[in-house]
Amino acid sequence: MKQQIKKIVLDAAKKAFKNGVLPSDEIPEMEIEEPRHQSQGDYATNFAMVSASLQKMAPRKIADSLVSQIEIGGWVEKVEIAGPGFINFFLSKEAWHPVVDKILGQDKRYGASTIGKNEKVQVEFVSANPTGPLHVGHGRGAAVGDSVANILSFAGFDVQKEYYINDSGRQIRTLGTSVYLRLIQKTGKQIDFPDECYKGDYINDLADQILEQEGSSFSQKDEGEAISTCAKFAAKKILNSIKEDLSRFGVTFDQWFSEQSLYDTGRVQKAIDDFKSKDLIYEEDGALWFRTQDFGDEKNRVVVRNNGLTTYFASDIAYHMEKFERGFDKVIDVWGADHHGYIKRIDASVVASGRESQQFEVILVQLVNLLRGGKPFQMSTRAGEFVTLKDIVDEVGKDAARFMFLSRSYDSGLDFDLELAKQKNSDNPVYYVQYVHARITGILLKAKQEGGIQDIDFQKGKHLELLNTIEEIQLLKILNAFKENVEKSAKTRHPHVIFTYLMTLASAFHGYYNKHKVITDDRQLTLARLSLVLGVKKVIRNALTLLGVSAPERM
RNA sequence: GCGCCCGUAGCCGAGUGGAUAAGGCGUCAGCCUCCGAAGCUGAAGAUCGCUGGUUCGAUUCCAGCCGGGCGCGCCA
Secondary structure (H helix, E strand, O other): OHHHHHHHHHHHHHHHHHOOOOOOOOOOOOOEEOOOOHHHOOEEEOHHHHHHHHHOOOHHHHHHHHHOOOOOEOOEEEEEEEOOOEEEEEEOHHHHOHHHHHHHHHHHHOOOOOOOOOOEEEEEOOOOOOOOOOEHHHHHHHHHHHHHHHHHHHOOOEEEEEEEEOOOHHHHHHHHHHHHHHHHHHOOOOOOOOOOOOOOHHHHHHHHHHHHHHOHHHHHOOHHHHHHHHHHHHHHHHHHHHHHHHHHOOOOOOEEEEHHHHHHOOHHHHHHHHHHHOOOEEEEOOEEEEOHHHHOOOOOEEEEOOOOOEOHHHHHHHHHHHHHHOOOOEEEEEEEHHHHHHHHHHHHHHHHOOOOHHHEEEEEEOOEEEEEOOEEOOOEOOOOEOOEHHHHHHHHOHHHHHHHHOOOOOOOOEEEEHHHHHOOOOOOHHHHHHHHHHHHHHHHHHHHHOOOOOOOOOOOOOOHHHOOOHHHHHHHHHHHOHHHHHHHHHHHOOOHHHHHHHHHHHHHHHHHHHHOOOOOOOHHHHHHHHHHHHHHHHHHHHHHHHHOOOOOOOO
16 A cells, blocks of 8 residues: 555656656655544645755655645545645555455565565574573563564565574583582582572483482592483483474474584684684784674684683674575574673674674563562572573463563663463463454354354355444554554564564454444344454464564454 | 763653654553454543753754763783
C-alpha cells in the first residue's frame, strides 16, 4: 500500500515538472508515513517539506503543485494539504479489504519479505561456557538471538544459528579440577577449595556421578589423569544439560562450534602467523600484541602471553576469520552488555583480515534484574547460588518467559518479575495476546457447530465489502502493516517491534470483539466477519512464531 | 578518569527528524440472561533529565553537564 502511494507521489512529481508547475525534477529522500490521527488521513508524505530547498519554493506551494497533478479515483478518495505542507491521502474502505485474501492465501508466509535478498547471515548467541548451567542473562540472550534469527529468516535472509563452545583446555581444566577436588573431599580428606574453582551444587552432583561410575578407587588415581577424566565427563554432561535447557526454552542451533577445533586444525596459529606477516602483531615484554589501536581500539591487546599460552582473544580472531571463510556476508554476535569492551578488538580483527566493518555486528543485550513480587531477588554467583534458566522455565513456562524477555528493547536493562510472569491476567502481556488466538478459535468453533459453516478454513475472504465499521477498517489497517513491521524489526534487529505490533493488534481485536458480534443473523455479514477474524488469528500466530511463543487454541 | 547503554506521567515503558507524545500498571467511574470478563469503555495524570547547538521543524541528531547500569587484566 505504501509503495502504491509512493508511486502516485513520484508520478505526480514527474508530471508537475513536465507541465512546468515545479522547477526541478529532482526527487529528494522522502517518507510515506501513517499519521497519528484519523483526521490526517491514512497516509501522508513530507515530500513538499523536504523538497523546499531543491525547488526553492515554500512547502505548501509545492504541495499545491503536486496535488494538482494527482487524479482522484480508485482507492484514493481524497488528498489534502495540511500543517506545514504534509500531503494527506484518504483511502476508501474498499482499499483495505484485499488484505484478508492475502492473509488467507499466503497463510504461514503472510508477512514474509524479500528484503534480505538471500544474504547469508550468521547469528551466534548464548555461547556460554560449558562450566555451569545457563542463568537468566543467558535466557534473555537466547530469546533475543533466536527471535532475531527467526525474523531475519522471515525477512528473506539466509540465516544460520550457531553456538560457540568455549571448550579449550583452560577453563575446562578448571572445571575438571573443581569436580576432582569435591570428589576428593567426599572421600573424607580435608583440603582447601580454591577460589578460582566453580562452587555450585552441580559440581557436587557431578562428583557423585563420577564416584558412582568409577568406584572409590578413582581417588587413588594419578591426579593429572583423574582431573582430565573429570573434565571430559563434566563438560559433556553440562553441555548436554545446556542443550536440553535451551530446547525446552524453544531454542535450537544449526551448529555447535568447538573452540578446541580451532586449535586442533591449527587455525589459531595460522591466524597469528598471518597477522605477524602483515606486521599487525609484534612482540613486547615477551608477549605477542595485536595492533588493535590502529583500528580504533584504546590500546593494543595481547594474543600470546609471555608464558606462551594464547589468550581468548587469539581464538576469537581465528573464529571470526573462520566464520567469514564459510561464506557469510554478515556475522552477528549476541553478547551480554558486560562484554561491550570486546567489540572494538573483534571488529579490529575482522577489518584486519580484509572484511568490511559493517559485515560484523554485535547485538548488546543489557542485563536482567530478577525480581520476585517487585523485590530484588538475592543471588550470589560467588557461592554458586543463582536462578537458572531451567528454574525460570519450570516456574513460569517457556511462553511467558520468552515474551517477557522480548517485551522491551534489549538496549535497556530488564526487570524480570517471577510473580508477574506467572500471573494469568492482563498484567501479563503473553496472555493478553494468546487470548486473542484462543478466543478466535472459540468463535470459529461455534460458527462451525451452531452456524453450520462447514469448511471454515477459508482460502479467500467472503463478502468482504460488508466490512465497513471503523473498528473493522482499523483492524484491516493493522493487519496490512504486519509486513512493514517485520521489515522494520529485521532492519533494526529489534524483536520488540514485533512485540509492540502484537499488543496493538490484540488490543484492536479485543475492542472489536466487545463492540461487535462476529456471528450474527445476517449470514453474509457473518461470513465476512469470520474471514476477518480468521485473518487476525493467522497474523497473531505468525507474529508469535517469530518470537518463539506458541499460539494456543485453548487456554 | 576513560568507554558503552539508559534517563519519556506516581511506576513500567513505545515512539528516534515532522502536525494533537502509544500502551500498560496504579487511581476514579462504568460494562457479563449475549461468540471465552485471562476481555472492554470512559476520566484524571507529561516543562520527553538540564543547558546550548544543527534544522523550515528536535523527545528524536551533535556538544557539555547531572543521574543510573555495565565494563576498563599478559582473567575467562
